[in-house]
Amino acid sequence: xxxxxxxxxxxxxxxxxxxxxxxxxxxxxxxxxxxxxxxxxxxxxxxxxxxxxxxxxxxxxxxxxxxxxxxxxxxxxxxxxxxxxxxxxxxxxxxxxxxxxxxxxxxxxxxxxxxxxxxxxxxxxxxxxxxxxxxxxxxxxxxxxxxxxxxxxxxxxxxxxxxxxxxxxxxxxxxxxxxxxxxxxxxxxxxxxxxxxxxxxxxxxxxxxxxxxxxxxxxxxxxxxxxxxxxxxxxxxxxxxxxxxxxxxxxxxxxxxxxxxxxxxxxxxxxxxxxxxxxxxxxxxxxxxxxxxxxxxxxxxxxxxxxxxxxxxxxxxxxxxxxxxxxxxxxxxxxxxxxxxxxxxxxxxxxxxxxxxxxxxxxxxxxxxxxxxxxxxxxxxxxxxxxxxxxxxxxxxxxxxxxxxxxx
Amino acid sequence: xxxxxxxxxxxxxxxxxxxxxxxxxxxxxxxxxxxxxxxxxxxxxxxxxxxxxxxxxxxxxxxxxxxxxxxxxxxxxxxxxxxxxxxxxxxxxxxxxxxxxxxxxxxxxxxxxxxxxxxxxxxxxxxxxxxxxxxxxxxxxxxxxxxxxxxxxxxxxxxxxxxxxxxxxxxxxxxxxxxxxxxxxxxxxxxxxxxxxxxxxxxxxxxxxxxxxxxxxxxxxxxxxxxxxxxxxxxxxxxxxxxxxxxxxxxxxxxxxxxxxxxxxxxxxxxxxxxxxxxxxxxxxxxxxxxxxxxxxxxxxxxxxxxxxxxxxxxxxxxxxxxxxxxxxxxxxxxxxxxxxxxxxxxxxxxxxxxxxxxxxxxxxxxxxxxxxxxxxxxxxxxxxxxxxxxxxxxxxxxxxxxxxxxxxxxxxxxxxxxxxxxxxxxxxxxxxxxxxxxxxxxxxxxxxxxxxxxxxxxxxxxxxxxxxxxxxxxxxxxxxxxxxxxxxxxxxxxxxxxxxxxxxxxxxxxxxxxxxxxxxxxxxxxxxxxxxxxxxxx
Numbered sequence: 014x015x016x017x018x019x020x021x022x023x024x025x026x027x028x029x030x031x032x033x034x035x036x037x038x039x040x041x042x043x044x045x046x047x048x049x050x051x052x053x054x055x056x057x058x059x060x061x062x063x064x065x066x067x068x069x070x071x072x073x074x075x076x077x078x079x080x081x082x083x084x085x086x087x088x089x090x091x092x093x094x095x096x097x098x099x100x101x102x103x104x105x106x107x108x109x110x111x112x113x114x115x116x117x118x119x120x121x122x123x124x125x126x127x128x129x130x131x132x133x134x135x136x137x138x139x140x141x142x143x144x145x146x147x148x149x150x151x152x153x154x155x156x157x158x159x160x161x162x163x164x165x166x167x168x169x170x171x172x173x174x175x176x177x178x179x180x181x182x183x184x185x186x187x188x189x190x191x192x193x194x195x196x197x198x199x200x201x202x203x204x205x206x207x208x209x210x211x212x213x214x215x216x217x218x219x220x221x222x223x224x225x226x227x228x229x230x231x232x233x234x235x236x237x238x239x240x241x242x243x244x245x246x247x248x249x250x251x252x253x254x255x256x257x258x259x260x261x262x263x264x265x266x267x268x269x270x271x272x273x274x275x276x277x278x279x280x281x282x283x284x285x286x287x288x289x290x291x292x293x294x295x296x297x298x299x300x301x302x303x304x305x306x307x308x309x310x311x312x313x314x315x316x317x318x319x320x321x322x323x324x325x326x327x328x329x330x331x332x333x334x335x336x337x338x339x340x341x342x343x344x345x346x347x348x349x350x351x352x353x354x355x356x357x358x359x360x361x362x363x364x365x366x367x368x369x370x371x372x373x374x375x376x377x378x379x380x381x382x383x384x385x386x387x388x389x390x391x392x393x394x395x396x397x398x399x400x401x402x403x404x405x406x407x408x409x410x411x412x413x414x415x416x417x418x419x420x421x
Numbered sequence: 422x423x424x425x426x427x428x429x430x431x432x433x434x435x436x437x438x439x440x441x442x443x444x445x446x447x448x449x450x451x452x453x454x455x456x457x458x459x460x461x462x463x464x465x466x467x468x469x470x471x472x473x474x475x476x477x478x479x480x481x482x483x484x485x486x487x488x489x490x491x492x493x494x495x496x497x498x499x500x501x502x503x504x505x506x507x508x509x510x511x512x513x514x515x516x517x518x519x520x521x522x523x524x525x526x527x528x529x530x531x532x533x534x535x536x537x538x539x540x541x542x543x544x545x546x547x548x549x550x551x552x553x554x555x556x557x558x559x560x561x562x563x564x565x566x567x568x569x570x571x572x573x574x575x576x577x578x579x580x581x582x583x584x585x586x587x588x589x590x591x592x593x594x595x596x597x598x599x600x601x602x603x604x605x606x607x608x609x610x611x612x613x614x615x616x617x618x619x620x621x622x623x624x625x626x627x628x629x630x631x632x633x634x635x636x637x638x639x640x641x642x643x644x645x646x647x648x649x650x651x652x653x654x655x656x657x658x659x660x661x662x663x664x665x666x667x668x669x670x671x672x673x674x675x676x677x678x679x680x681x682x683x684x685x686x687x688x689x690x691x692x693x694x695x696x697x698x699x700x701x702x703x704x705x706x707x708x709x710x711x712x713x714x715x716x717x718x719x720x721x722x723x724x725x726x727x728x729x730x731x732x733x734x735x736x737x738x739x740x741x742x743x744x745x746x747x748x749x750x751x752x753x754x755x756x757x758x759x760x761x762x763x764x765x766x767x768x769x770x771x772x773x774x775x776x777x778x779x780x781x782x783x784x785x786x787x788x789x790x791x792x793x794x795x796x797x798x799x800x801x802x803x804x805x806x807x808x809x810x811x812x813x814x815x816x817x818x819x820x821x822x823x824x825x826x827x828x829x830x831x832x833x834x835x836x837x838x839x840x841x842x843x844x845x846x847x848x849x850x851x852x853x854x855x856x857x858x859x860x861x862x863x864x865x866x867x868x869x870x871x872x873x874x875x876x877x878x879x880x881x882x883x884x885x886x887x888x889x890x891x892x893x894x895x896x897x898x899x900x901x902x903x904x905x906x907x908x909x910x911x912x913x914x915x916x917x918x919x920x921x922x923x924x925x926x927x928x929x930x931x932x933x934x935x936x937x938x939x940x941x942x943x944x945x946x947x948x949x950x951x952x953x954x955x956x957x958x959x960x
């Protein structure tokens with residue numbers, strides 16, 4: 014399928030000259046970039062940091078931060094059976110996802126192992142967009158057998174921006190997106206832009222007030238300019254991934270292939286995880302009417318108590334981030350690993366996301382320790398620090414959910 | 422007359438690996454080579470001034486790093502240079518490239534199919550899983566499943582535990598991998614013909630089977646389980662040609678005090694009272710040895726060098742039935758300038774790696790049909806590399822050495838021996854195919870070496886010209902290689918051992934058979950294997 018005809022195929026040959034694709038926003042990112050601190054994100058050139066990782070983080074928490082999420086993998090799913098198809102594919106109940114709503118969901122293989130997590134946007138009764146970290150076209154197409162549905166990978170065609178932070182709505186208002194004040198968390202709506210439209214959702218990856226905006230790639234720059242013109246007085250700043258990663262850790266959100274290994278990429282068969290093992294158990298609705306892929310295995314594991322892992326939030330004493338530290342019970346028995354850790358500037362606490370082997374982190378939560386190897390001037394300072402299991406998010410901000418949104 | 426501690430027949434890579442380990446363990450070892458050059462099928466010879474060929478094997482991945490390290494081959498000059506990608510030229514004037522960069526690889530596949538582009542990760546995961554399962558077996562002697570010796574039981578248990586440690590899904594995949602055709606296997610992942618052809622070639626190289634024959638999926642695995650510096654599945658060029666491998670081995674052997682005699686063809690193994698005592702050379706000279714190790718394939722060893730009456734009948738029958746059908750030939754070409762391939766854009770890295778012209782499974786299978794009929798393929802499958810794009814030592818600046826591995830070529834042409842005219846017809850099929858994609862190609866040719874199965878057998882000693890010293894089908898692997906009951910490098914004749922690719926884990930320039938045979942010999946001699954590294958961990 015999708016076989017390009019020869020001239021189109023030939024025209025695409027030269028891609029090998031540019032291993033890291035430019036985002037549709039690249040000219041604006043380049044202009045603001047003072048650090049040349051790029052990294053590869055799904056084949057795109059993306060900024061780790063544009064000017065100062067720490068200050069970029071505070072742009073998220075104090076003003077309005079713009080993060081280019083164009084490299085995120087996107088699929089357009091439409092057709093008469095789109096709702097039924099997605100209900101069968103994903104964990105959450107898509108029949109309950111209204112038009113103009115978004116939900117965070119995940120999908121699994123037959124053994125109930127998570128293939129990926131992502132956000133599902135209901136753009137119309139029969140029209141959806143699925144955004145995720147990894148690529149799944151064969152899985153999506155094979156799952157569609159028997160359904161009247163079209164699936165199109167549209168990563169390159171659609172540009173995306175996250176606009177996050179206390180003044181993000183003020184930026185939208187001043188940019189002339191009238192009606193954006195009516196967007197409640199996980200709402201989406203289309204707004205006019207340059208003779209076309211931009212889809213704005215009140216979603217994000219920061220735990221703050223924030224929005225995500227999607228436009229056709231050719232409208233990317235004009236959208237950027239519109240936001241930045243309006244945002245100047247609201248402290249709008251572009252940021253890189255390092256700052257976002259801090260914010261998402263504070264929000265307790267997980268990243269595929271950072272905090273868990275996606276099933277189709279796990280070379281070691283024991284690395285796969287069920288939703289209940291990576292903190293996505295809340296997506297499982299025992300009352301969901303439709304069958305979803307992996308349901309039998311997921312429900313059997315719950316029933317039989319065979320879940321082996323659990324993902325938890327940890328608060329660790331001291332102020333040294335415990336990145337990739339080993340978690341111990343009673344300081345001796347190895348029970349897990351930290352996958353993300355920062356000193357949280359917002360909570361003023363040393364926080365971490367960790368995967369533990371049950372019952373640790375589940376029924377046994379006391380006497381947990383992390384062993385931190387802090388390299389300081391060519392010597393490891395080994396620290397054994399007490400860790401406490403705490404609920405996520407680590408930081409809960411009232412402005413994230415306030416409706417109508419504040420202007421702060 | 423001097424009695425050597427060990428005589429190794431054949432200075433191929435496995436013979437030399439074996440000899441190195443034995444010499445380093447304190448034995449006084451003599452290697453006998455029939456040619457006036459050493460290297461067997463891992464050889465670089467200059468047949469025209471200024472050019473060096475990799476006459477037989479031409480790329481390197483399988484050679485075990487444990488052996489390189491144990492035998493200090495880098496100190497003796499061995500360098501392996503990884504290369505990028507490669508391409509399959511399509512008949513419509515396009516090509517499909519393989520790029521090392523993950524996303525470039527995906528975008529390239531997406532030119533043909535967006536679905537296949539995103540299917541590659543799962544395919545790669547499954548293949549890597551299988552490689553990880555098999556890799557640790559390469560440097561272990563296969564257990565004898567009928568034996569109750571503690572070591573065999575231990576090895577059997579190791580295998581059993583490894584298999585039992587697989588998930589149900591992995592077990593299913595493993596069995597399928599060992600038994601399926603590569604065409605069927607690829608159908609489970611990909612839909613595009615050229616993409617399937619791109620992967621299928623690893624399933625048929627050196628094998629007298631077509632991509633639709635069951636068992637070829639394993640052959641693909643055999644080509645993926647190598648590595649270049651830990652990068653599993655990667656291939657590289659040995660700097661100075663594949664002869665650099667055996668040159669380094671020979672230097673390492675001599676540095677340890679070993680002796681190599683060339684132009685010393687062994688015509689018979691001396692056997693008295695069921696025990697090998699030495700060998701007889703073509704000159705009639707007898708050379709005495711306490712033990713004899715044969716790097717020759719199992720057929721050549723036991724049907725030509727040992728008197729049949731010395732062998733048990735079932736063993737003899739099984740050796741006769743051992744499948745070692747020749748399926749390939751080699752055309753080595755000296756070029757006075759870099760050939761052009763107009764289908765490739767300027768600056769494409771594909772020129773530095775393996776290029777092919779067979780863009781569908783169907784064409785591959787048709788090429789195999791010719792082999793079945795006893796003819797070389799009219800539309801052959803060619804694995805073509807130009808090592809001089811990365812290795813400046815093999816040709817003068819601006820000039821190039823091109824290596825073409827060609828399949829299929831039958832051991833006999835319609836039942837009769839190959840003639841010089843056949844050989845010319847065979848090479849013409851190759852040149853014609855390349856020239857169809859590379860204008861002016863013929864005019865660049867300075868010299869050419871053509872090796873049909875006839876030449877491979879006569880010059881290298883490979884029975885029927887089979888490059889793996891026996892096919893890599895599952896009935897001839899592990900404890901069935903080369904024949905049941907004799908998979909531990911020993912033979913029915915006391916003091917006569919096998920160390921060639923006919924033994925576990927099989928062919929390719931891997932060195933594992935030579936090393937494993939040395940381990941068994943040292944065990945029999947009650948000498949330690951202290952200087953032999955265990956297989957690297959697969960973590």
